Amino acid sequence: MEKERFTMLLLDPGEIFFEDFSVQIKLERSTDSKQNQWLDGRLKLCSKSLVFVSKDINQPLIKIQLKDTNIAEKCNSNDGQTGSNDILLVYCKQYIEMLKGNVLAPYKFVHEPTNFLFSFNYAKVDDCLPQMSQLLRAATLPTAEQNSMIMAIVHSRQSRFSFDTSWLEDLYEQVVFEVQANKVLPLVINPGRILLTTCRIYFQPYNNMDQYPVLKINLKDIKNVIKRRFLLRQVGLEIQWTRQSDNKDEYFFLSMKNQEDRDALYTNLLSQSALKIETIHQNHMTMQWQNGSLSNYDYLLYVNSLADRTFHDLTQYPVMPWVLQNYSSHTLDLNDPNVYRDLSKPIGALEPKRLERLKTRYSEMSEPKFLYGSHYSAPGFVLFYLVRKYPHYMLCLQNGRFDHPDRMFNSVADVWKNVLVNMSDFKELIPEFYDTASNGDFLINNFGIDFGFRHDGTKIADVYLPPWAENPSNFVHKLRNALESDWVSKNLNHWIDLIFGYKQKGEEAIKANNVFFHLCYEGAIDLDTIKDVNDRHGLEVQIMEFGQIPKQIFKLPHPKRLIAINFIRSETCFSIQQTSLSENKKMPIIELNNSITFQSHKEAVSAVIIIADGMQDENLVSVGRDGVLKIYSLKTGKLTRSIALSSVPLCSCAYYQTLSNANVLVVGSYDNSLIFYDIEFGKIFDIVYGHEDAISCLAYSKINNIIISSSWDCTTKIWRTSAPDKKIKLVERFVAELHHDSQVTCMNISRDETLLISGTEDGEVFLWKLDDSYSLQFSVKQHTSKINAITFESESKNIISCASNKLLSVIDVQTSTQTYLRTLEEEPICLAWISSYLLIGDSNGDLLIWDPQSAAFISKFQCHQGPLISLTVSLDNKKVITGGQDKKVIVWDCIKN
Known part of the structure; x- marks a missing residue:
């Protein structure tokens, strides 16, 4: 019962609990005519206070702050009521009573000089008095110097201890690394020792406050290890692991003495073979979110985590946006854009009149300037929202007091109004507003705490909700539906740009009216370089109370979401796993069965296409480096035509049908020519020498009725088509020329045939408009x-490219920002679509199937001996055709599971 009543949240934030003693206590006040009786309990020795916990749960806990203590000395008792004459006398000017009647309420400050007598049952006064005297001396110093002296005492104690190896689970596990560390919870720091072995990581606290004497985590149960900032320094480490007893995820947040210790533990931990970390790449998660496989809520939690925001640190608590602006109507239509807040603006810029006043003040400031003198996330703001759920946190942060009733979180509508018009209120929301698992319990006064009365006599109880909310659970569910709505999905990237992205700092932040006090930005000041402890402490307090800007994650505009998903409650983003080919144990979504193999070319197959228009059945066409064009019937499975078109290699092929229903193949050659072949009459009817170097790729646009050719001469050219019976001069065929900085190696047309992309030898991607202007939309150096x-x-909102350095990349068309990058095991050579899946042929002859929605590889097939050079898919998505360096053309039947 004692341990349940006493928690470290009853101490000052960050205060350290050292040890406790079984004692009896008696109070002697100067105003008392009758002395109190001796009470049994335990005395807690802490870094800034003494706390007595009575065995009688109706008695209050007594906290004696060392800064209010004048005397602590050994004396003798002659009343004969205790079993010991070994008495500790503590004289203080005032003390605090907490949890009287075991009721959570504001602390009672007793402003009366008092003698406390402590009689030790099993220990001696001399067992605690020397350390208490050190702490009393520290309490006489300014806060910064007091903290410094306390940490010296802590490190002195810690240096005398080493991990007790009798706690090891396995006699055969080997010790790898040992270091001092603090277990961190909100407002609580508990020192101890970390021991890393080949099988487990252990934490042994120096006191008996933790649930277990030693925390043991199997390395095989660890899912993730993340470096964190803590108190503005790179000394934190967060470990996510699965508790096997109930298969739930746990988080273990540590802080070290310095960055060197933290990095050493991190490196040693990751080098253990028993550790199997789930690698979740940033662009993988962005891709999943963009394609609708990840909810807005989970993606925001993930981005918060990337930016060093964690639930274990109130100074860096995850931040979420206000998404609604309607908190007054009786109904809520989430299909109405007018109910949503403008996500392209920071909170402080939403109300024009207030923004003008802020900008006027900004213009009159000297450097460094700031628009907002308050922040959107700070410990006080987090607890402002959570005071009903975690009242003990607020009492800890505010020295045993709750906020004034009129300043508390009383009404959602009032808070929204305040953040719009108040000159010093710009706070955003926290994840609890969108967490449907909690059912809005933070809005209810479940503890029945007496928070007092507002100025109009209203008693503080539950939070007043908007009229459109039936109850707290309904309120949170509607907010979550709003967060996952189409409107928010299309605009959430703007808010990410402000909080985590390129509008967070610098000129873009100034343009976006998104400028905060300079000390709240990461890296604005290096605290380790400030030697004066008082100056350093002053800066720490200032930054802690003001709030911290998240670490900047994105340097370019964040891509928009492409697909909105219906709101379904999902687990947090950390439970999402990246599928690897080697780990995929499920039934493959697509299977390929080899139905026909043609070994007909004498050299490598350069390109394969399928032609169907005007033909009796689908026909397969291949061209090879042997200069030969071949046509096969997919119906009979036989070669129907073989034509030697050139004495040099052929590299590409395209097909079109004329208005007179003539079927024409256009073939690109290494001799710089485009060869036009009439399929029906089996003859070449035109050769166009349109480039100054080899043709690398060809495409046909039916809507625009044009042939597009790209070449190693660094150009892409547009040509009008022609019928076999019409000779047209070269100058009449030519339409436009698109220039590049190096050889053009590949290109592709969007499905609606309005856009053209081309890729080059030096890794650059070009996007062109397929209209009369053929204008360049952007170029970006996507690969090296x-x-x-x-x-x-499919919807032309993303460009997918693969390069010789084994990288697969995805670019957002609207922003030209890379949203995904993945290194493959082998060099990817060719791409094709089958339904919504991307086929990738590689240098090992394998065909990989990639799901863009989940950004995961779902299948892999061995198709050729040597590189798979070209592939295409039948119109009904039932056949896949591959061509390889092994001279084979293979037809695969596609089976969907």
Whole structure:
């Protein structure tokens, strides 16, 4: 019962509990005519206070702050009521009573000089008095110097201890690393020792406050290890692990003495073979979110985590946006854009009149200037929202008091109004507003705490909700539905730009009216370089109370979401796993069965396409480096035509049908020519020498009725098509020329045939408009090596490219920002779509199937001996055709599970 009543939240934030003693206590006040009786309990020795916990749960806990203590000395008792004459006398000017009647309420400050007598049952006064005297001396110093002396005492105690190896689970596990560390919870720091072995990581606290004498985590149960900032320094480490007893995720947050210790533990931990970390790449998660596989809520939690925001540190608590602005109507229509807040503006810029006043003040400031003198996230703001759920946190942070009743979180509508008009209130929300698992319990006064009365006589109880909310659970569910709505999905990228992205600092922040006090930005000041402890402490307090800007994650505009998903309660983002080919144990979504193999070319197959328009059945066409064009019937499975078109290698092929229903193949050659072949009459009817170097790729746009050719001469050219019976001069065929900085190696047309992309030898991607202007929309250096293949996704909102350095990349068309990058095991060479899945042929002859929605590889097939150079898919998505360096053309039947 004692341990349940006493928690470290009854101490000052960050105060350290050392040890406790079984004692009896008696109070002697100067105003008392009758002395109190001796009471049994335990005395807690802490870094800034003494706390007595009575065995009688109706008696209050007594906290004696060392700064209010004048005397602590050994004396003798002659009343004969205790079993010991070994008495500790503590004289203080005032003391605090907490949890009287075991009721959570504001602390009672007793402003009366008092003698406390402590009689030790099993220990002696001399067992605690020397350390208490040290702490009393520290309490006479200014706060910064007091903290410094306390940490010296802590490190002195810690240096005398080493981990008790009798706690090891396995006699055969080997010790790898040992270091001093603090277990961190909100407002609580508990020192101890970390021991890393080949099988487990252990934490042994120096006191008996933790649930277990030693925390043991199996390395095989660890899912993630993340470096964190703590108190503005790179000394934190957060470990996510699965508790096997109930299969729930736990988090263990540590802080070290310095960055060197933290990095050493991190490095040693990751080097253990028993550790199997789930690697979740940033662009993988962005891709999943963009394609609708990840909810807005989970993605925001993930981005918060990337930016060093964690639930274990109130100074860096996850931040969420206000998404609604309607808190007064009786109904809420989430299809109405007018109910939503403008996510492209920070909170402080939403109300024009207030913004003008802030900008006027800004213009009159000397450097460094700031628009907002308050922040959108700070410990006080977090507890402002959570005071009903975690009242003990607020009492800890505010020295045993709750806020004034009129300043508490009483009404959602009032808070929204305040953040719009108040000159010093710019706070955003916290995840609890969107966490449907909690059912809005933070809005209810479940503890029945007496928070007092407002100025109008209203008693503080539950939070007043908008009229459209039936109850707290309904309120949170509607907010979550709003967060996952189409409107928010389309605009959430703007808010991410402000909080975590390129509008967070610098010129873009000034343009976006998003400028905060300079000390709240990461890296604004290096505290380790400030030697004066008082100056350093002053800066720490200032930054802690003001709030911290998250670590900047994105340096370019964040891409928009492409697909909105219906709101379904999901687990947190940390439970999402990246599927690897080696770990995929499920039934593959697509299977390929080899139905026909043609070994007909004498050299490598350069390109394969399927033609169907005007033909009796689908026909397969291949061209090879042997200069030969071949046509096969997919119906009979036989080769129907073989034509030697050139004495030099052929590299590409395209097909079109004329208005007179003539079927024409256009073939690109290494001799710089485009060869036009009439399929029906089996003859070449035109050769156009349109480039100054080899043709690398061809495409046909039916809507625009144009042939597009790209070449190693660094150009892409647009040509009008022609019928076999019409000779047209070269100058009449030519339409436009698109210039590049190096050889063009690949290109692709969007499905609606309005856009063209091209990739080059030096890794650059070009996006062009397919209209009369053929204008360049953007170019971006996406790779550091040759781009082998490039394609649009179905709605042309993303560009997917692969390069010779084994990278698969995704670019957002609107912002030209890379949203995904993955290094493959082998060099990817060619790309094709089958339904919504991307096929990737690689240098090992494998065909990989990638799901863009989940950004995961779902299947892998061995198709060729040597590189798979070209592939295409039948119109009904039932056949996949591959061509390889092994001279084979293979037809695969596609089976969907």
